[in-house]
Amino acid sequence: MDIFQAMTPFLLASIGGLYTEYSGTTNVAIEGYMTMSAFLFITIYKITGSYFLGITLALILIILLSFIHSYLTVKLKANSIITGLAVNMGFFGLISTIEFKLFNTKGVIFLERTTRLDSSWLIVVALILPLLTMFIINKTRYGLRLRIRGISKKTLMYSNINPDFYRISAVIVSGILAGLGGIFLAMELRSFIPNISAGRGWISLVIIYLGRKHPIGIFFGCLIFSITQIFSNFSQKMAIPSDIILAFPYILTLVALILTSRTKVKKDSL
């Protein structure tokens, strides 16, 4: 169970990011969305005391935020990397401001000791997500058009389809899924701490490339990163420094990327 628990936030965030990759852009704000939704969930839960309300309201707000983020990026033709970074930084600023206003702290928000939050359903969601995504991408109308959006905007335009819808919706999907990942982390800890996602959003971006932008590849990417994470926790008892174990998946990604780009060159020269 441990391994699945470790995989869940990675899977949610990276499969979400995969949708934006299909639409032809990269959502670099995944980290921000994870942290933001963890914060929103804990805050709303603390205020209302309702588990259901916490999740729904947090997700609705995330949808709103990701809509604004993507709408402005698409309509103003801004660079998506820059706006993504701005969203990341903006979210962290926003969180500490609201936190200070509401709870008079810039640190950890605890829930009651006795609170029990059921997060197991999110693990199930995360595990079926790769297969579900494959189905959506290959078999549905939305999936086909999303893929086409990533390759050629003009093709959609000439078929009188609004191409912007597919990019905006992809960012919203990735916001929701990254948000669920953040909510999962908050549930596990039963509290919000600043930097709760601890780079998992960034790692998810790496996983997308390690998995060669394929849902099953991403599943194994998540597996590798989760295993190394668990190993590094044990490694304190062993002779190997935990840093080396943690660095292993990055080295693997680097090798994978170099190998992929080499095969691409070969294909082109034919």
Add this chain to the structure above:
Amino acid sequence: MNIIEMNHICKYFHVNNTQALDNMRLSVKQGEIHAIVGENGAGKSTLMKILHNIEKCDSGEITISGNTGMVSQHFRLIDELSILENIIIGVEPCKMGFLIDNKQSKESIKRILDKYGFHLDINEKVGNLSIGQKQLVEIIKIIFNNSDILIFDEPTSALSDNEAHKLRETLLSLKKNGKTIIIISHKIKDIESISDRFTIMRKGQYIETVETKNVNLDEISRHMSGSDIVKTIINTTNSVGKVLYSFNTKQLKTSIHENEIIGITGYGDCGLHTLENDLEEISLKNENIGYVPSDRLGKGVELNSLLKETMIAKKRFNFSKIGLLQTKRINDYCNGLIRKFNIKGYINSITGTLSGGNLQKTVLARVLDTDPEILVLCSPTWGIDLESSNNIYNQIKLLKDRNRGIILLSSDIDEILKLSNRIFVMYKGNIIKELKNDGSASQEIIGKFSSGIIND
């Protein structure tokens, strides 16, 4: 009955400060083939984009009774997807509103293929198809879309003569099945052989609409440019000078002489493309060989940079002092080129906003200005109107008269016959015949060789 009525259409482009359409009008009858003619940059494509609702007009009224479908000059197909997937984009038959119904799509496409007698394996990837086949896929796509009005933007410019002939027949059979067709074309042949009526545009304005059968060919070209075109005539039987360079590639083993044009032609995938790649490599290694690529959008220019940057791309070092570009000298030089080659554009406009003919003139201007001893010229006039083509031919003539050698690669046999001293015909990757262009060579003979028939 008129299926399309467009009135008082105006469109202004801020990027390059031009009034693309100025009080333009157009009416098309149900079930006719209506051609739109005019020079490059007359606003034909813009008008069609407005009709197909891809671009909005600033003002004007449009009444359309039917669906439109458009095949643009540069195809919008996706190489990575199958023919089937490419065709259904936009009108995917679905189960429960979101699940793509492949079975139903296949049946519908089969019906279209049978009805019009097309042959295609719809599971094949589009990337593997030839240009002619890709165009067929585009046509099936708009029929599948249930379009009543089919718009074609220069459909024959990228096709070989054979394929163009097939396309014209397809268009006629579409008309027989009740479709209304609008076609933009520079080729007089397209207009005279299939269109019922045509509308002439000049500088974004409506000139007139004419019944095709009431006019003759020369009149069409005169109507298009607003003036009689002085045809450039090039002597193809002159005596040549000394050897300039001997080519020894896998396919081409010959010498080019002073004052000579060698024309190389062939149908479809006959190897012109590989030959072009080989010649490009040679030209990169040799300063005296200039090269004008056939893929002018991809290799010739950078669409997002300024026109003056495109013009000095190859000789930017001449315009720099201690590593800084000298703006004034660049501007003077580029304005000079624009005047000399009659390019319709400004030095500070974005290259991509120029029309195809002006882009080609830009590429040619850049290469000719280096005054190469030998010029490799690939499909110099595809997609370019008559006046610009003549302009380009004139430049070629001037270059030749200065004792230069020119290698011309083109699938346009007319062009080859008009310019070349010697003609090489390619078939299945090899040059199978060399001819002297002294009156004995003709369309038919070259056509035969291009199909691989030598002994006759």
